[in-house]
Amino acid sequence: MSFQSEIVKWYFVNKRDLPWRETTDPYVIWLSEIILQQTRVEQGLPYFLKFLENFPDVKAFANASEERVLKLWQGLGYYSRGRNMLYTAKYVVDHFEGNFPTAYQDLLKLKGIGGYTAAAISSFSSNEKQAVVDGNVYRVLARYFGIEEAINSPKGQKQFAQLAQELIQDQEPAIYNQAIMEFGALHCKPKSPLCNQCPVQPGCYAYQHQKVEQLPLKLKKVKIRKRWFNYFVGINDDEILAKQRQPGDVWQQLYDFPLIESEQEVTIDDVALLAKVHELFGKNVELTVLESKKHVLTHQTIYVQFFAIDNYIVNFNQHTEIKSVKLTTFKQLPHPKIIGDFIEKHID
DNA sequence: AAGACGGGGCA
DNA sequence: TGCCCAGTCTT
Known part of the structure; x- marks a missing residue:
């Protein structure tokens, strides 16, 4: 069985029940994806519920004051995410008649949405074939395929993006994207990954070469x-x-x-x-x-x-x-x- | 290409 | 402590 099939099979058995997986509404998915940028699911979940309650749709969001958005965002960090969301909500109301876009290329133009988030929203909401590459995917691919290029170098990012896009070709985009991220988050973890009960252990480069701890490679930390x-x-x-x-x-x-x-x-x-x-x-x-x-x-x-x-x-x-x-x-x-x-x- | 941007969890 | 988290924007 292929790497992708194993990952998807693992996903159906082990996936968490998360509220944003119950919808294909691009607005709701956008909400969840922005909140989850650089943020753990457990930390972001209460904020997601709070925002959805306060702003059930993009028009409600667009009508909010910046102060109200930031107050709701308080404690979550990276506050530019909240400010950009308000800007984008207004933009969607003004330029898309309040219909949140689902096309990758449209999403990419919105403030606060980069390659990862555009791929996530487009695949989850309309099953567009765009591979997500987040921290989880970097880790899984680096280990399984033995990629030694740094995940934060331009060269490495290009390489990972290309591989990820090849891997999604014969897959259901929404499910496969969710699956590989969930696998990275729960199984192929940064510390203490569960290699001894891993469904793709036989084909895993890092496991076979004792390099699980070294991969993925990341360049230099900034001075604090x-x-x-x-x-x-x-x-x-x-x-x-x-x-x-x-x-x-x-x-x-x-x-x-x-x-x-x-x-x-x-x-x-x-x-x-x-x-x-x-x-x-x-x-x-x-x-x-x-x-x-x-x-x-x-x-x-x-x-x-x-x-x-x-x-x-x-x-x-x-x-x-x-x-x-x-x-x-x-x-x-x-x-x-x-x-x-x-x-x-x-x-x- | 490098820095800036929050806060929390884990080993 | 150091590293990482469903990254993006600015310089």
């Missing part, structure tokens, strides 16, 4: 930047100082607090810090340390300190990025995870 964020929490009556994060940095468009970033860890009596604090909040401001935390992201580690401030004055004309908003309003805004956690813990 260290940053120090000093946040100032100012509450006066029922209002709080809020700041919206700007483009060009992490968490853009989300709301946090007035922030002084430093080049290293600072204490409450640091002269340089105090100078900036006085400039922002006036000479009479009083500081109290509330909490310190380490926030680890893929590309940077952020050491976060929260200070409470009292007796402060803010020149809102000079610092236009800072606003004073009602506490109830503030809580409804979208926040980075670490800010959302802080609010839940410290602000009633």
Whole structure:
């Protein structure tokens, strides 16, 4: 039996029941695929259900505010996915009369949809013969076929894409695509793959050559930047100082607090810090340390300190990025995870 | 071609 | 810790 047949056979026995597998609605599939980009099924599932409930169709999505979308997205990360979805929902309403496209070439033009997602939506919704190549597929193919080209080099990506497309030729696209991804996720896992009970073990290059742990090959990891964020929490009556994060940095468009970033860890009596604090909040401001935390992201580690401030004055004309908003309003805004956690813990 | 972009789970 | 996750966009 062929590699593909074995994978499909395995799939029918072992597949999970996942809600987006019950539909061919391209809008619903789009929702699931964007949410699942770089995201585990277990992490994305509750968000998928929440989004579908709030936005049952693409028109409902298109009518949402960016703030509402980002609030629903809060905690999931890679927030540009949410912003791009809103843009694309509007685009589909305006240019496709609200009918979400199913053709690979049409999908590829939409913001937030790349090769993987276009292949996924087109194959799942209309059975178009486009092979998905995600992290799971890279791993399965690299191991089984013994491909030593790096999965993140242009050359490697081309090679994997071509092989994947050859393999899907005589298959049912929707089922085969689901099958190979599911096989990678549950069986041919990154760590501790289940080789001893693998249906394609006899033909597996990596297994036969003891290279399971080495494949797939991935080039260089990026250096992780260290940053120090000093946040100032100012509450006066029922209002709080809020700041919206700007483009060009992490968490853009989300709301946090007035922030002084430093080049290293600072204490409450640091002269340089105090100078900036006085400039922002006036000479009479009083500081109290509330909490310190380490926030680890893929590309940077952020050491976060929260200070409470009292007796402060803010020149809102000079610092236009800072606003004073009602506490109830503030809580409804979208926040980075670490800010959302802080609010839940410290602000009633 | 390389970096940026979140957050969580696992060994 | 380091690596990976149903990747895409920007520089």
